[in-house]
Amino acid sequence: MGEELSNPLSKHYKFRALNVYASTEWLADNKKKYRQVFDLHETNYIYAELSFFNKLFDEEDWEVEVELRCYAMKKPDKLLCSLPFRRKVSKYDPVMYIREGWGNKAAGAFWKRGTYYWEAWIGGRKAGSKFFYIEDAGAPVQPGNNPYLEVQSLKLYEGPYDDIIEDERLYYKSFSSEETRYVYVEAIMKNLHRERSWQCELYTKFYNDARELKGQVVRLQRIDKRDDIIKITAGWGSNVKGSWRKDRYTAELIFMDRLLAVIPFEVEEDFEEGLSSVLLPDQQSPVLLAPDESFNKTFAEVMERLNALIGLTAIKQQVLDHAKYIQFLQLRQEKGFTEKERINVHSVFIGNPGTGKTTVAKMMGLLYKKMGLLSKGHVHEVDRVDLVGEYIGQTAPKVKEALAKAKGGVLFIDEAYALARSNDDSKDFGREVIEILVKEMSSAGGDDFAVIVAGYPKEMKHFLDSNPGLKSRFKLHFEFSDYLPQELSQIAAFACQEKGVELEPEAKAKIDEIIVDAYRARDRSFGNARFVYDLIEKSKINLGLRIMSDDNPKDKPKEELARILLSDVEGLGAKPKVQLPEIPVDEDLLQEALQELQRLVGMEQIKEQINELVRLVRFYRETGRDVLNSFFLHTVFIGNPGTGKTTVARILTKMYKALGVLERGHMVETDRQGLVAGHVGQTAIKSAERIDEAMGGVLFIDEAYALTQAQGSNDFGDEAVQTLLKRMEDFRGRFFVFVAGYPENMEAFLKANPGLNSRFDKVLKFEDYSPRELHRIAMQMLAENHIVAEPQAEEHLRGYLAFLYDYRDKYFGNARTVRTVVNEAIKNHNLRLAALTPGERSGTPLNLLTLADVQAFKLDKSSFVFSKKGIGFRQREQ
Structure with missing residues (x-):
């Protein structure tokens, strides 16, 4: 009675709601896009919607005086506008809506970052109020570019009205129609807006298969600038079981009127544990989102993980010293010192394959994130193919796309030297990539990403010399040494844990023996940790084949399915022996070749060596002994010009053909020009083509020393040597290599690469003719x-x-x-x-x-x- 006396209009209406929105778009049921958080860059007018129930519905018309006031939260609060109205309420309207807004038609011109609220007054009495927030992350929310947050994980679980703690949640992709109460969405997101604290408003909408809205939950949560991770849960349902019917459903996350993600699920007879794939607006195919727990770790925890890596002692210390120096520079900034240059986070990683470069790059991304230098800390890995276009105009967009994906994290460019081809290669677009990188790394927009380039030492030096600006951008150099045998043994034990197997003591000893042998014979292509993982994988395969060859493998106890025996690893380190083709000795052809050799003038010592070799090969063939695996038939021909090297090589090739050692017995003659190309990647192809031509015969390389004599900073002769060595080992016995040249130069050639000297154990020295x-x-x-x-x-x-x-x-x-x-x-x-x-x-x-x-x-x-x-x-x- 007192209320009606103080406010006579109270008997005419009942307050329903005061909502806020920015879009005037009409929706179903006379609704608007109600929100409380708006982005400065997209906001021109902010509207208030007052609604109340008409108690005189279907009885009589009446008039009401309404005032809408907007305040900015300050000390004291500042009145921005006061909008009075006198409106007629029709007896035919059960609910009355009064809407009005304030602002400027230019987005961002009136509303600034801050906290505001609308008040609604009816008949001089305050009916309600509603807070709203204007945020500014530097850019508006766009498809594929959200400056506020990034969805890391979406999971579904079942629970009661008051939710359940995280440790007790069971995640499902299908729910029971009889047992399900509330279906909860657990959203884990990365906080990308770390400059200041802000308000996050997340809408979770549940739809059935007919796209009917089953329910909606709004979560408004203040995000502290120190928060790396945003965790929000939202559920819909009932405490009464059975409120969910059998059907297909989707849960959709909306942020600032933008769709963040859609996660589908089903309600069937029974629960099915697992994670559902998530549909993202900027991707064509569903993806499985699960949180990377490493992003939740502290700086000390990340350093602890780095120190836990096997080996890499020097790298660990260098990374720790680098981190401490960055902290020192940050401390100076806090104390008011001004640095002329930005903190440099771009690095060069030098080392062979499998030495941990990518792993350490991920660690550094996390460290930079924890130290506030990067907003995300992830690693986007690319190589030449991902950056270089085939035609004019294709390269720049590919580089821009890679940089966009690496924004906030690390752009890791493996084999970066492939971008720097010879200076006169005008058709190559790798240099365009380098020019764009140099520009982006030096621009104002280059603050929120780090570039790490990796590759072999010699090639990386050429890469850095290829552009004057590169050296000044990359001031951090990390050299990854090959793992020591004892470290590789530890890696093998770790690989066993990951693959769910264990090595018997005898098998472990054999694995260690294989590792030591491989370490001694290693070259720069040695795979290090990758080699060890491959060993364990092959051992596991042999274990599986042994188990499945048993009559009743299902009867084997569980522990036997994980136990690797000595028999499973024997033979892994041995190279397969190549059997000679069963070709009978051609006596006529052999005698013809011997007579050609005998007719040659001089070179008596050469003739005797070749005759001994022929007698030895014939003996091995007649007694069934293994010629190819007893000694190499690759031969070095040393002598001055015109001493008969090429002639003897042809005769020797004919002899091997006659003895049945070579299938075809032809000789392919080439030199540096026939093996080496002018740019990265083509030399291996060119060399392989010559080797393929020589398969079944002899590849004769004249003036072979030219392959290892430096031809300038962009020389690829070493690439030809590496290809040659690998093929000589992989196709042992299927072809022979004869190399020829001057005495002094050939000695330097054999010393230029450890693998060369070991492959050629036969040397024929040709003296000058008297x-x-x-x-x-x-x-x-x-x-x-x-x-x-x-x-x-x-x-x-x-x-x-x-x-x-x-x-x-x-x-x-x-x-x-x-x-x-x-x-x-x-x-x-x-x-x-x-x-x-x-x-x-x-x-x-x-x-x-x-x-x-x-x-x-x-x-x-x-x-x-x-x-x-x-x-x-x-x-x-x-």
């Missing part, structure tokens, strides 16, 4: 052309060749020089005959080389027939 042998070669060449030298001409040639021999240096052409001299003599011979008349010619021997034909060869350096003065000859000592 003057006597040079004379014999000249006479053979003349005989091949059906020419006979008269005694005076032969004697002059003998003296001239001895003269050339005396002045020779290491470039002396030996038989090649003889051929040049013989060809010149034959030319003079032909010119002399051509000058005769037919009658004179008829009385002259046509095949006789006279003194006149060779008199041009004077025993004087100035008379040398070579156009390049001094090439191949030295000054004779007086």
